[in-house]
Structures are given as structure tokens and as C-alpha cells.
Amino acid sequence: MIQLGAAYYPELWDEKEIEQDIERCRAYGLRVLRIGEFAWGRMEPTEGHFDLDWLARIVDRLHAAGLSVILCTPTCTPPRRLLNKYPEMRQMSPAGVREAVSSRCHTCKTSPLMRQKNREVTEHLARRFGSHPAVVGWQIDNELYIYREGCYCPLCRAAFRSYLKAQYGTVAELNRRWGMARWSLDYASFDEVEPPLPDEWRHPSLRTVWRRFQEAQICDYAREQADILHRYTKAPVGTDMMPMNTLSYYDMNRAMDVVMFNHYDTAARLPLTTFYYDFARATLDRPFWVTETQVGWNGSEFAENGYRPAGNCRINSWLPIAHGAEKNLYWLFRTPQNGHELAHGALISTAGRPYRVSEEVQRTASELDSCTDFLEHSRVRSQIAIHYSSVAQNNIYSAPMLKDFHYTQVLNECFYAPLRHCNVDIIDTPHALDGYRVVFSPFLTTIDEDLQARMEQWVRAGGTWIVGPMSGYMTADTSKFSDSPYPFPERLAGVYVKYQRPIANDVWHAAWENGDQLGISLCYDALEPTDSRPLAFYRGDEFDGYAVITERKVGDGRVILLGSVPDAAGIRQLAGLPPIAAASENIDLIERSGDRAGILATEVENRTGTLVLPTRYRDLLTGDIKSGDITLAPYEVLVLERM
Amino acid sequence: MIQLGAAYYPELWDEKEIEQDIERCRAYGLRVLRIGEFAWGRMEPTEGHFDLDWLARIVDRLHAAGLSVILCTPTCTPPRRLLNKYPEMRQMSPAGVREAVSSRCHTCKTSPLMRQKNREVTEHLARRFGSHPAVVGWQIDNELYIYREGCYCPLCRAAFRSYLKAQYGTVAELNRRWGMARWSLDYASFDEVEPPLPDEWRHPSLRTVWRRFQEAQICDYAREQADILHRYTKAPVGTDMMPMNTLSYYDMNRAMDVVMFNHYDTAARLPLTTFYYDFARATLDRPFWVTETQVGWNGSEFAENGYRPAGNCRINSWLPIAHGAEKNLYWLFRTPQNGHELAHGALISTAGRPYRVSEEVQRTASELDSCTDFLEHSRVRSQIAIHYSSVAQNNIYSAPMLKDFHYTQVLNECFYAPLRHCNVDIIDTPHALDGYRVVFSPFLTTIDEDLQARMEQWVRAGGTWIVGPMSGYMTADTSKFSDSPYPFPERLAGVYVKYQRPIANDVWHAAWENGDQLGISLCYDALEPTDSRPLAFYRGDEFDGYAVITERKVGDGRVILLGSVPDAAGIRQLAGLPPIAAASENIDLIERSGDRAGILATEVENRTGTLVLPTRYRDLLTGDIKSGDITLAPYEVLVLERM
């Protein structure tokens, strides 16, 4: 069901206000409310005694008003009373101090007591509401990821050591794979291993593996709740995640039914948000939900996140739907009267009044109604994929190798953005490769043996693998190789890496074989083709004449090795697939296919754009027939069904 | 008595140097020295045994030399020995660590022992010097305000809980008024309330009330000393305060006889310093003292605070006098040989030599002599007041609502500065409204019931109240309202606030009714007049056609509601009162009236200025008769008595 919705906190408002809020909700076209997220205090007013009657009244009331409910487990905000009584439920800082009971998301994910308390409240909720007709989905906890540097409590330290033992077997093996001999830092036993302190000189391997351990705890913590919910409900279960793939979306969503995604991007970043939509859609290969996005502005103690021009909220609501979401929920419905996030924008102000921007939500809701059938009977399918790896994210966090290097940003801006006129899947390495014709793997630090085998097989079967720069150059433990800068790509691509240089911006230049200029950036490897042919060369300066891009035929496919980051035109040329349609740069295009088929074209930069339609389409928002040269107004969206 | 003076630390110098310093003091025209401030160590050389003989010799010697004395209680620097013996005298950090004994002002304001030791030393001083003819004033402690985040010792925590109990009665009421249900943070009892930690996600109400509590302790701490001093002396008692109204000037000075004010503004900020003079003068409605300002430059470990051009020191000395001060004291007379603040400017260098700028002090002293009678027989009276609220300051500290919002700076630069050619009082909300024709109340976050009644009564009696933007929108506990963005102003101004937008700079425009352009900034409310008339409108963009300023007649007066911050011309137009005289922007004007009357005109931007005198005046510095068009040289001051 394509729906707009919002987060609502009925525990903060009296009955009269709730009644009015329900009316406002309907008036503005919202169909689903996400509730319960932080209400553990009301659900378990004294330890072990649960009161869900108040919540049942709300759910029934919403149901009666024709509204759906996404119900949340409130496990990110245990009641103060529990946290004070059982300090072990709270995360411990690197300095050994328990988190103050002052906000949220401060729990230890290892603590058996925390886990037990979670299971209790989750089971009570699931039993009571698992088959309620209003409940269309379940959300576990809230924005799970590593807070600060993780939990340093004794339970986590002990679990970390067990984790290491399971991974490495012997401490000698760990010493070897982490290179601990270097500064006489060899561990004598696993008991000597301590988590990394934030202010110490950071050891990349220790740092990487500590994060991986913490993330494993988080996934297991969420899976426990999912297992309980699945016993009581048929509605999809998920957990809302922030736009980062540090904690692997794939690991986390293995236990889930739907990918839930939160983001708070600025107006200026609007064109870049689709990167995550294409990732969220691909993760479980099914429609995802945007569980949180803003109506007007962010604000904890003050309003921020820049100015959102007229029309931007509407497009921010349309884009995820275009790219495969089936729900878009705002945070939040109504700003509270006091406490944290007092300055946050919402659909309805504290004083119960809508904002001007709320009218854009209203309009979007009504537009969606006219397209629901089309959207629900068409899917997004891509021939191009870009690897976006949680393991690489983690490696780069521990050892970025390049200065000011932001993995996600580079993937988004340098590799994904140039392909805006094609359907693209953003996938992590576990994703199956079937159906893709082209796969980009830039800065994919680690290519394990399984992936090596799968990539080679897929290439031999006809795929074009565009790999590098800086791919396959370290283990998942953030350790480099002594025989080649990146053994697998170097071998498969048939090259010898002659020189490397990680600092050279504004100095190096390159050109294609035919002499056309090629922009390059970020890092620079000078390649000597051994069993491959050069596609582009360095021009001038130290690497003059060495190849920067090479191509090798492997089976029915090709391996293209990148020695640097090509410019946008270079990315498009290497991808080699035709666009959905000719369009100006500011038009986001998505092709939908299935029972019904067509194109969604969205202007994302608040200026006029152009589009050339290959055949005749019906614009589902206006009913007009369109073909040929089209002009889009700033922030216009076209839902075009092929006729 | 109009006097120049300085801080002096005789405990640092031997007798020979002191004799020379007295001569230097007289030579440079200083008439009063402020002493004793940090000398507790010399006053109580062993615990419980006081030695004030050395100080008496100094005071007698100064008296004999014709110099007055402001005597300070040394309570901000207890002797190391006491602080080591009684750790409870020292402030405790949020992490539970007592302040190191390493500088000053590090005491706990709650500790009964600290209070007792304070009383002892104060009483000894008061008894010995209370009626000494040289002593013209008493200063309590030094620059009292919340250091760092306040004191987190067990005594303060306990007192905080008692304070909350007294304020809220029950913990349920506190939970309700602070909205603690939101993240399951309800307190089960007052014992669970902890002060806010600096690195935690800040709860606005907790943060606000914690500050209010700490400030109440500080006021009580100072009041105790004032009570003792008042038993022994007839000289005025005060405490020197920094330029911020976080700790309320009104609360603090209720127990005092004279407002003492310290400031260290740069040359560039000179035109803005008068804001605080107009505030200090209004607080007790009597002449105030500048107890600290710099001669040349600031400097703890290095000289700083920018370059002070020739003439600036003189004007920095004249401006407070013009605006109603009767003393201006420099910090400090002579730089010490070692220790903290080794690089600070002074009248006399460590080596006993004056600076070039010291000659400006000398000149000012001699000029003041020729105007003393005029200044002492005239007062500053204002028809315009601007509300500058300690409660708002505190609310905004906890929840600024607008990004990069500095309350004092906005009041000073956007509301006060445009009125430079009128006498203006800067008042806090307890101040009586009688005598004012126009009152501005911008960003006055909280308008309690008492103030509501007083404002309405004053308006009905003929006052013009220019209120907003963002006034009356929260309680003193930093909690917003559920029925209106700002119930009282909205009602009294006869408007309905249609939309709000806290982010829009460089996007929004406005115009007066007649079409003239009006600059607006910072925040944007779209107003619908219900029982009022619009004065100005938004032009273009989302709020096009909505009112931004409205006016309503109420009784014999008017309420003007601001939906945004008007530009300088707008402020002057709304104030509607004629200037003291026509003058260029760089001329600060003050009108003095009483037994003698006239105008002080001061050039404050180091460039040529102009002034048109409405009648004939005598310039008391030169004896010249002036009228009509006048040109002022850079940094010129004219003391013009009406003829």
C-alpha cells in the first residue's frame, strides 16, 4: 500500500488534543501513524506490570478513523526506574562511566538483563497487537547503530574476547594477522585484549574488529525481537536505519521483512538522496519504507538543516516512492511542548497549527492516490549495480588511506550521480549478481574468496566488472598484502601496478586512447597492461604514458580496472548502457516495469529541466498525453505510463 | 563623585614601590583605588587569625595622599591552605572532581563552611574599615556568575532537589511541566533528579532550572555579605558584574546599593558598549560604576583584544560617564611581575613605566574635572525602553530555537543601535514602566502573568508596546504552549498567526503598506489581522500578502506585533520619537536633564561626524559656544550645556 504517514506520540497529549490531531491527520492526507516508539514508561508503569490498555484505546481509535498503525517496540528508552535500578542496562563509556539517564538509545546490547527486559515488553506488545487489523507493520527499537564508540562494559569486553577467540582460534594467530609485533604489542592471551580507546593512537585492525563485534551484538539484539514478533504477527517487521552502511543493512535485515529507512537530508542534498533509496530497495529486493524524513526542518535546540524552498517537501516525498518505497513517513506529526527536540519541524506545530509546507504534504497525498495502482503494479529493475560495502565502510573508518576520504560520498557523487538517467541498484557484496550487465566496485577494500569466485564466474558469463580504484587491497581485518597492492584485481585484470600515489589532486591529468581528455581524481595508480589493453593514459608529469584504465576480456565478459576515479562522462562511457531517456542533468529518471510500465521523471534542483520521450505516455497526475520534447518546471514530477 | 580609578594589589609590591605607585596614581589623575580583591591570604595568614594592620596602613596612606578606596571582600580567592583543608569549599565538576587550587572563583556557593568563612573575613573587614573616611564603596567578591557549568557537589545536588520540591511541590508536577514522559524519563522522586551533564543530550527545562538554581545560590551568597557590610558602613555596597544578564542584574542588585560593571570590549565594539551602560544605569535607577575596563589591552598569557587606536581609551572612559556612570576604574593600575595575567595591559607597566595610552587617561581625568558639576547635577531620562530579560537569556541558552542566535547581540545590534540618537533604557522585566512612551520587547520568550497585567495596563494608559518577534512563546521553564504560538501577544495584538518559519534568511522580503521596502531577518511569522491593521506585508515567495507587522489600538495605547526583525529604519519608524538632535550614524547622543541640562555627543567610530544643534550650547571642555551644524573629529567628545 502506497501511503504517507508520520510518527505520533499520543502519550504526550490529552484526549482532546488526540481527537483533534486525528482530524488534522486525515485532513492532511496521512494514512498511517507510527506509535509507541519511546513509550516504555507508559507500557510498563511498574516493573513487571504492563499496561497496554491506553495504547489499545489509541490503536482502536485510529482504526476507527481509518488510519493504519506501525507499532514500535520501545526498547531504546527503558524507563528511568529500570535504568537506575539496573545500571548494567546502560552503555558504559570508554572511561568506565555508565551513560547518564538523560536521553535515549543508551542501552548495552550485550547485557542479558537488558535483553530479557526487551523480550518481555516486546512479547506483551506482540501478543496484544499482533493480529490487530490496524497494525500494518512493526518497528524494532530506533536507529540502531554504534552510539559514540560502543559499549565498554565488562560484559561487552568479555563477549568481545570470546568473539576474538571464535574468529582467530589462538592469540598467536591474532597477533600475526594484526601485526602486533611492530611496537612490542603482542598479546599474551585474549584476556589482554582491550577495546580501543577514542584518544589512543588507533590500531586499524583492533578498531575494525571492535566495531564488527559491536555490530554483531546489535544485530543479534534486534533479531531476538524479530523472532518474538514473527511468532505473533503476519505484518512485516523491520527496524528503522540511518543513512549509513557501517552496521550492515544486509546483516541486520536478514531477520526482517521490510527495510525501514530514516533520513534528514537538506534541500541541497535532494538529488543525492536516491542513492539510499536504490540501496534500501535492493537490500531485500522488495519495496522499502521511509520511516522518517522531515516536513520542514530539523531542530533539537534550534531549527536547522537549511532552507527548504517551496515544492521541495513534495519532491522529497515523491522521490522515494518513485524509486520503490511504498510508505513515506514524516518525523514528526506534531512538535512536543517541551524536552528534547523542542525546535523540530513537523506537520503540525506545538500549538496545533499546520505550517505552509504542510500543504505540500496534503497535495502529495492526493497525487499519490491517483497513481497508487500504477505504482503497485510496476517495479524498478536495474542492469547496473554499484557495490557499497559495509566491510569497506568499516575498513575505511579505521584506515581511510586517503585524506578527507568519505567512502559513501565518493560512491554517491562520483559513481552513482553520473548514472542518474539509468536504473541503478546499490548493493552490498552478499547481493546476487544475476541480471546485472555492469557492476562497479570502487574502493571495495576487501574482496573475499567467495566474492572473488562469484565475480569471476559472473564476468565469464558475460558481465562487465568495473573494479577499482583501491579495491581488494586489504583483508576484512584491515591488513594489506605483501605480494601485490591488490592481488585479485591485478591478476583478473591482467595488469602490473607499476607505481602508486595517494596524493596528487590538481596535478595529474589523463586522456582516453583517442586523445580526449579524461578527468581523474583522488588516488593514482600507474598501470602496465600485461594481459589487457589500455583504455586511458596519464598525460604529463611523473606517470606520463602509463595506463590509468585497462580492459581485459575474460570469458564472455570484461574486467575494467580503474587506476583513479574517472570523471562523470568517463563513468557513463564505461557503463556503456543507454539512458532511460535523454534528459538534462537535473532530471531524475526511473523506469518502472511489470503489469504496468512507464517512467517517473523528477526535477531535483529547483530549476527548469528537459526530457525527450521516446514514445507516447500518459501523465497520471494530469491525464495529459505526452511525447517528444518536454520541459519540466522546477521541482516538477511526471508520472508517465507508457501507452 | 565623578572619578577615575583603578584596581591595585599592594600585597604584591614592597613599600618603596607602593610609594612610587601612589605618586604615579596622582600624576595620572586617578582618584580612587580598588583594593583587597584577592588578598584573603594576607588578611587571614593562619586560619581564624586575621591581620588587617598592613591593609590599614595602605588605606591610611592612600587617604593621606588624597585618594579614595573601594574595598573588596576577597571571597573569590580563599587561601590555598583553607581550600586544601576543606575541599567542600571548592566547586565540583560534573565528573565529580573538585576544582584544582590553581586560580580563583572556584568556590562552591552552597557550602555552609564556605559561607561561614566568607562571613568571618567580611565581618573583620567591615568592622575595621566600615567607617574609614577613605572608603567610598565596598565590592563583594568578583565577577560572580556560573563558572563552567556550575557546582555539582553533593551539597549543591541536595539543595537543587529541595529547590525543585519548593518550586513544583510534587515530582508528578515536575514530570508534567518538563514533559518527561517523552523518552520514558519520568522521575519517580526528586531524589532521582541529577543536574545536567555537559556532554549529554540537553533537556531544555532541566538545563534552564539548574541554571536558575545555581544563580539563586550565587545571589544568596552575595546577599549574606551585603547584609554584614550594611551593618558596618554607610558607603555604597555592590558586586562587580560581567556584561551578561544570565545571572539577573535585578535579582543580584536587590541587596546592593550600586551597580558595578566590568567590561573588556575591543575598540571595534566601542559603539555597542553603551547598551550595557543604559542597562546598568536603569537597574537601580541611579548612577553606576564601571569597576573594570582596560587601559590598553587584555592579556593572560599574551596581549590580545585587538588594536586600540589613539583616542579610543579616552572615549572608552568618557562614554560610561556620558551615559550615567559616576566612576570609571581601569583594570589594572600596574601589571604584576609574574603569575596569571602577566601580559595584561595597565596604566603602569611591571617596570613602573606608563604607556603612551596612559596619557589619554591623564587627559580624561583633567577634562572630567571641568564637567563634574554639570554631570553631577544632571541625569539621563528615557522615553524608550527595551526589555532585556534574564529569563529569556536563560531560556535561549537552553533552547535558542534559532540557529546561531545570540540574544544580547541581536537586541544590541538590531534594536538598540538604531536608536543611538535617543535616550534609551535597557530594562529587565521587573522594572517599572512609568514614564516610558515606547517599550520594545523582542525575543522576550516568557511573559508571566504579572508582566501581562502590567503591560496591558501600561498600554491602556497610552503606551506603545512593540512586541515580538518570538515573545511570550514559552514558560520560564522552557516549555511551549499547545493552543497558540504565543497566547498573550497574539490575543492582545488582535492577530492570528497563520504560519511560522524559523529559517529563511536571504529569501524573504517585505514592504510597508505604502510599498516602501522593509528589510526583515532571523525568523518569520505570517500574521492574519483579526482585530488589528497590518503595517507591513511579506512580498513574494511563500508568505506573499500575509502581514509581517500589525498594529492594534488598545485603550489609549497601541500594541505593535512584529513577525520578524525589522531593519534599522523600520525600528526608528516604529519607535516614532524624534532624536535628541540630527546627527550622523557615528555620533552617540545622550541628553542630560535636571538642575543643569544639555547634550553629550561622542564620536564612536574613529571618523568624522556631524551634528545639528537645535539651539545654543556651551562646550564645557573648551568653553566655546556652539550651535547649528557641527563637525566632530574622530573620537571627539562634546559636553554641551544648553544655554
Add this chain to the structure above:
Amino acid sequence: MIQLGAAYYPELWDEKEIEQDIERCRAYGLRVLRIGEFAWGRMEPTEGHFDLDWLARIVDRLHAAGLSVILCTPTCTPPRRLLNKYPEMRQMSPAGVREAVSSRCHTCKTSPLMRQKNREVTEHLARRFGSHPAVVGWQIDNELYIYREGCYCPLCRAAFRSYLKAQYGTVAELNRRWGMARWSLDYASFDEVEPPLPDEWRHPSLRTVWRRFQEAQICDYAREQADILHRYTKAPVGTDMMPMNTLSYYDMNRAMDVVMFNHYDTAARLPLTTFYYDFARATLDRPFWVTETQVGWNGSEFAENGYRPAGNCRINSWLPIAHGAEKNLYWLFRTPQNGHELAHGALISTAGRPYRVSEEVQRTASELDSCTDFLEHSRVRSQIAIHYSSVAQNNIYSAPMLKDFHYTQVLNECFYAPLRHCNVDIIDTPHALDGYRVVFSPFLTTIDEDLQARMEQWVRAGGTWIVGPMSGYMTADTSKFSDSPYPFPERLAGVYVKYQRPIANDVWHAAWENGDQLGISLCYDALEPTDSRPLAFYRGDEFDGYAVITERKVGDGRVILLGSVPDAAGIRQLAGLPPIAAASENIDLIERSGDRAGILATEVENRTGTLVLPTRYRDLLTGDIKSGDITLAPYEVLVLERM
């Protein structure tokens, strides 16, 4: 022996890799490897049992391959096991926390146990390798200086108090000399003295003396090892020091035979690096060793330190040799596979491959071969010296007096750089003055009685002393004088310092006696010649007409007092000595004399330069005869022997 070399860590590589690395080493022209630095863990695998056989095999193997060895004591990286067993070996933070066992250089320099363990491993090494023919030098520890703020453990605190007692005798004397009365901070006994905490308001004297104490501990710690080594070896002993003279190079090197110097300057800073070469050469008046510099780039977690253009590495290798080094070693030979500093540049990559820049090392090695005899039979001798004082460094660290004042940077850029075409020694105050014709002493905060006597004697014997600005104005304890801003220079220069002003940049101007303009900066004293003649005057503004530079004949010599920092032309004019040759600004010139004689001319800014040779020279790199006008290509070096 003029040699290139590198740091190598054989403990990280297996035998096969080591064999290959030795071949690579020889192929790239390296002659010496620095080993053992961090290998304590391998040297003492269990407490008290030493295994040096593996190391002996390496040393023998290197010897067999014709390579020399600099052997390091590994005392900056005790094995984890020891550090865990004996926490006292680890430095304690100001908050009382022991350093984590996570990196290196974290030891307490006071701990008797740490000292004992150091002596043991040093003695084992010395006994085994003291007379090994491959070992051409010994390095003690690594980059010894005050880490963070120093060690705050109980042992250090107790030793600090003993140190103070030895320095001041009585606590009353300490109170007096530190001015502790000021804020009632008098100590009752030495037991009350605590080291300064980083976040407290810093007391200059406490801060200075605490550093001086810590540095005394470090020197003593290194001296202990030197004493042991000297019992077993005839090879020179040193300790590699970073480019800062906080910990006095003179104090430290008193126990050493050779100054070892590490630096990691960027390409842009290349012209400034020679300052430290001229300092390192002068310290022991003998050739020094560059023990660490980079080949390509720095990198802990990411590559940094900017782009190094082609040719820069070669010049960075040549410059120290030109200025008197006899070894230049890179850090490092080969980047490790994992752990800290994973992204660091090297001669050979982790994968065992050279970089393009490595070829510059290869070229330099071969060039040096053709000049070795010339370089070994000529020395650098200077007629000009600039005082660069560790005491001043420390004073300025505690009380910079001027904002953003960087002592070393000002000396380097404002005083040293203008004299690039002369031989210059950078000396600390203990250095003998014989042989110098001109000595500059800018910002020499402290001039103790011994130096006063030596300077006056040297001036009377004919020297030209250019002193100031801001010299001799405080004691070594960071305490100023009460009778003169700087008693000794004021007296010896025959002036009266009328005014001082530490802030005035872009405001003040000056001119020479003949009216020519003179640029001045940073600080401004207005001088009245009493028994001297003015050389330059302030022009305009407040100090108009006062002298800014004065000159007085004293005996056969002269004292020139600076009231400000003169511009580059001014520095050259005051120095008054002819350049080695006329050359453009971008040419670094060094004159070598002795058995063989000539000039080294190096282009240091990567652009074309010019040089006028006074006579005929043979270029030892090309064999060409050169004379008259010469053009140097970017980054060209000429080794010119006089014919």
C-alpha cells in the same frame, strides 16, 4: 661517511622477504639501515630472558651484504606483558589514568623500575653488538620529548617536589619568585605543589618549571643508556630528536656523540628546513645525522603532508648533506602490512614495490658517491649566529606575551631566512661565541648572568650583537622585572624604553635615518637613545619620532637594540656581511672550506634561479667548469668545488 639509509623492521617480515628487501636496499643505493627501534618484544620474549640471536643473524646478514647498521635501544616500546605487569612503567595522565598499552613512547621517565628494565635491555644489546663491525652508530630510544603534558604519576610528583626544593631552598622563596600571593595561592610547603593541569588557568612559572623538570628527567633517562653504551662501543651514540628545541638539544646531547635529527616537513616548507640543519650541526660542532625524513608522504591512517613534486625528494635529501649532515635516513624502508602508520609512504611499498619517487633516492645515492670525498674534506663555518634558546622556547610556551606567537617560526622566517646566502649557525645560549662576527638574539626572553658576562666580553672584543626585540625581559622562571622592561639590554644598549605596545600590526611604520622605509612587525617599543645613536625611527601614529633601532659602540664592538622585528632587507643590512655569492632568493647557498673548498647551491622553490659565481668552479655532479652568471633549473643542485 656520507650515506643514505632507512629504518627497517626485520621483526615484521619472514626470511624470504628480508632477503628480497636487502637486494632492494642495495639496488636503491642505501648503505645503512636503522634497526631494533621497537623490537623489545622480540629481544626479551619472556621477562629477564633475552634472545638476540635473531637480531645477530640480521646484523650479520646485512654486514655480509655490505650494509651498515645503526642499532637502536627499543626502550620506547616495552613489551605489553611488562607494561601490564608493572603499571608504574607507564606515564600517568593529569587525571590519574595510566597510559593504555596501545602504541609507544608512553613510559614514565622517573620510574626506577622502568629505568632498570631499560638498563637491562640496553646492556644486553651493547654487550652483544658493541664491537660488531657492521654497527656504525647507536640510537637511544625514539623521539624523546614531553608526551602530552608529561607524566603525573606519584613518583614524578615526588621527584618534582624534590627538584623544587633543590632549586628554591624554601617554599617562601618559591612563593616569592612565582608571585603566589596574588590570588592567595601561597604554598605552605613543597608538599602542596601539584603539577599544572591542562584545563586549569595556567600559572606561567609553574608551567615553565614543571616542563623543565620533566625535561631534566628525560635527559637523565637517556644519559643512563648512553653511559652503558659508551662502556661497550666506540661507535657514536645519539638519540633522534624532533624539530623543536623545547627539550634542550644542548642538555640532551651533552651525553651524546652525534646529533640525530628527524623531520617530516612538507614540500612547501623545504626552504625552511635548513634552519634545523644549521642548528643540529652547531650543537656538537660536528656533522649530524638526519635519522628520519620521508620519501613520499606521511601517513598514519591516511596519506598526508601534501604533494611532493618531482625532484623534491632528491633536494630534501641533498639539503642536509649540503648543510653538514653525514647521513640521511628515510622513514621508512618498507610500509608494514597492518597496524599503526599503515598509510605511510616508504621507499618500498607493503607489496614490495618501489615508488616513482624512490628513483630520486637512487639518483641521489649515486650523486653522493661522486662528491663524498669533497664533502668529507670540507666543513661549514659561519660568521653569523642566531640565538635559538630552549629556555626562551619554554618561557614563551608558558607565556607567549604576543598573540599567535611562534618563537621558532619567527626566528626561522624573519631572522634566518633573509640570511640564506650566508653561512649561519643556529645556536643555543651555552654555545661558545668565538669566531662569530655577528650574533642575533631576538626574543631571547632570558639572559642570565653568565650569558650577560659572555655577551659583553664578546662585544668588547669586537662582536656585533643585535639584540631584541623582547630579549632579556624575564627570568628563566617566567617572571618579569620591576625596574626596567629588560634591564641588561637596556643598559648595555644605552637606551631608555619609553613606551611599549604588543599589538599594532598593519598600523605602525618606520624608516631608516636616511628616510628609506623599514618594515616592522609583531611588537613595538619606542626607544629614547641615552648613550647610543638611533638607526631607525617610527613614522606617523603614536610613536612618531621615537627610535625603533639604536646602535651603541661598546669596546671594539657594537650593540644594536631592536624595538621591533625589521623586514628581510633590514636584517641583511644590520648583519652587514657580504653573501657567499649574489643569487636569487630561491637559491640556498652554503660555503664549505677545509682541505677542499667550494659552494653548494640548491634551488629550493621549484622554479628557475640565478647565481653569479665570483670565480671558477668545477661542478662535481657533471664535471663541468662553471663561472659567472649561472641559471639553475627548478630543484637543481650544484656541488661546486673552487678551482
